[in-house]
Each structure stands twice: as structure tokens, then as C-alpha cells.
Amino acid sequence: MRALPCAVALAAALLGAVPAPAQQPAHAHWTNSLGMVFVRVPAGRFVMGSHETPQALARAYPQLDPQRFTLLGDEAPLHQVHIRHDFYLGQYEVTVGQFRRFVEASGYRPESEADGTGGYGYNPQYDPATTQRHDAFEGRDPRYSWRNPGFAQGDDHPVVNVTWNDAQALAAWLSAREGHRYRLPTEAEWEYACRAGTRTRYPHGDDPAGLVRTANVFDLDSAAYWPRWPAWQPQALQAHDGHAFTAPVGSYTPNAFGLYDMVGNAWEWTADWHEDDYYAHSPPDDPPGPAEGKVRVRRGGSWHTWPFYARCAFRNWNTPQTRYPLVGMRLVREIRPAAPRQSTFVDEH
Numbered sequence: 001m002r003a004l005p006c007a008v009a010l011a012a013a014l015l016g017a018v019p020a021p022a023q024q025p026a027h028a029h030w031t032n033s034l035g036m037v038f039v040r041v042p043a044g045r046f047v048m049g050s051h052e053t054p055q056a057l058a059r060a061y062p063q064l065d066p067q068r069f070t071l072l073g074d075e076a077p078l079h080q081v082h083i084r085h086d087f088y089l090g091q092y093e094v095t096v097g098q099f100r101r102f103v104e105a106s107g108y109r110p111e112s113e114a115d116g117t118g119g120y121g122y123n124p125q126y127d128p129a130t131t132q133r134h135d136a137f138e139g140r141d142p143r144y145s146w147r148n149p150g151f152a153q154g155d156d157h158p159v160v161n162v163t164w165n166d167a168q169a170l171a172a173w174l175s176a177r178e179g180h181r182y183r184l185p186t187e188a189e190w191e192y193a194c195r196a197g198t199r200t201r202y203p204h205g206d207d208p209a210g211l212v213r214t215a216n217v218f219d220l221d222s223a224a225y226w227p228r229w230p231a232w233q234p235q236a237l238q239a240h241d242g243h244a245f246t247a248p249v250g251s252y253t254p255n256a257f258g259l260y261d262m263v264g265n266a267w268e269w270t271a272d273w274h275e276d277d278y279y280a281h282s283p284p285d286d287p288p289g290p291a292e293g294k295v296r297v298r299r300g301g302s303w304h305t306w307p308f309y310a311r312c313a314f315r316n317w318n319t320p321q322t323r324y325p326l327v328g329m330r331l332v333r334e335i336r337p338a339a340p341r342q343s344t345f346v347d348e349h
Contacts (some may be wrong), residue, residue, distance in 0.1 A: 097155030121150025
């Protein structure tokens, strides 16, 4: 079940007992060799997950099938998490230009190119009814990759059609090159950074209408490009955010930590395996995620995500080999220098 009535008092106690994170230090920014800007996220405590009942969600999102609100058990239970150390997190999602510079400097071949199967892409002539999967995007097809998701992107747009393994390769190469450990954020670090001291559905508050100022999600600009999917039209944010596909990173208002696009633009890979009941037994201090699994967690929603699924607490997942025109990445750079090492980057392709 999504939430039990007897848990309401406990949820209220948790929400009232956990202090907001410490205030972010001034000028806590750092730029790396690829031009990625990082924000220092302070250590702190927060309440992770969601305790909203299906009834409450149905009132907030009346256009959705109520059955969807019963399928969110992995967002519960609410639990206190302590992020014990400051860390640097990318102020923006990794961009096309930054990923290109990595590929050119390292010789790495992203999976969409190395395995010869390509990625997925937007094609207005593509008819999903003619395919076995009935997928919204055409693919896999070698025409599509991080270089071409089927829509125009500039170097300042978030790179998409990248796999979890591609993100690992970028982090390992940067770690070896710069002497600092880069990695994907844990799921707990990601949600802590997304919330930035808030306890609401979105960093800006509870009202989905506010997303027009803070996030690039599925809106009226996007909906116009999907005439074959009439059922999607009512799910669109009833506003124009100015972008039908990805937007240049940093186009919307940042959250309280100074992080942009934590919601919308591109889903972001995290380090963790997904497990439905992990929250019920995860450690309170720096939870690392399950030790094993089959799918990796991605968070935050994208330019193609309905507002309901762009909530801070929502969890989604894919296999590490998945490449899709909605999925990108954002990296952590740890504060402490990495131990001296041989190069950890290996191009296995």
C-alpha cells in the first residue's frame, strides 16, 4: 500500500523534527577542466520519500487515472537521512559540449555507438502502432545517439541518449585526470540536493503550476509535437515554458542550493540500484543503495515528463545499458582529493 493511516502521526513527527540543511557557504563554486561548474552542497539531515496518500494525490492531480497513485510504494516509508559530508554537485546537468570534449579527449566510445545498435530519437513520421514495443520514440536505431536524439540541441543543452555506463566512464576519466573522485550521486544525495531544505512536492512548492518558472517538463509547447498521443494532452502542464524539447541548462529558476534543472530537462542517473522496499531498511547515515540489482535509479523527470512524475520523491529506473532521449546525468565531485592512482579509465569497447 502507498501509506497506512497509522503512519500519519509518525510522518508528521518526522516532518516536524528534522531541521533544514545548514545554509550554503557564499561563493561555494568550483569549475573543472571541462568547464563543469559545481556547487558545494552542505552536509545536513532531511526526510526522504513521500507519505502522501492516493486520495491526496488524486485531489492534486485530478486528470490522472487514480490507479497510478497506488503504484508508488517505493516512495515509502518516510525516513530520516543524514548526509554527513559536504560534496560538490554539478550546478547544471552535463551538457552536450562537455560530453563531446570528454569523448574527443579520452577516445571513449559511448555505448550507443560502440555496440552498433544506436539509441532512440524523436521522429514526427514515426508511427508507434507499427512496432512491437509501441514506444513513443523510434529506436533503437544507429541514426540516434548522444549526437542526435532526433531534435536540435546546442552545446549548452543536457546530453541525452547516454547510459549509466557512459556516466561511469566520464566520472572515472575525470577522476584520473584531475586527482579528485568524481561519481554519480547516490539516490539520497540526489533527493537531498533537489529538496534543498524544502519538504514539498517540488523545490518551489506543492503546486504543479509553478513548474513553468522552475522546470522544463511536458507542457503545451511539448504537447504540440505529439499528435499521435491524444491521451497525453490533458497531462501536459497547462502553460508554455518556452521549450518543446530540451532547453539550455540553467534556463529556469534554481533551487535554494543554487542548482538548476534538478526537476525537468533530463532524467539524471544516480549511483544506486533500485529496490522497491529499500527505504524500509536503508541506513540513516549516507545510505549507499542496495548492494546489487538489475536496474539503476534515475531521478528528476525530463522535458517529456508529466508534472506528477517530476516530484522530488518520484523514483524511476532503467538498465545500465539504457540510452534514451530523456536521460542524462549530473556528477558529484567529492571534496577530499582522491588517493594517488593509476588511470582508472578503460575503454572496453
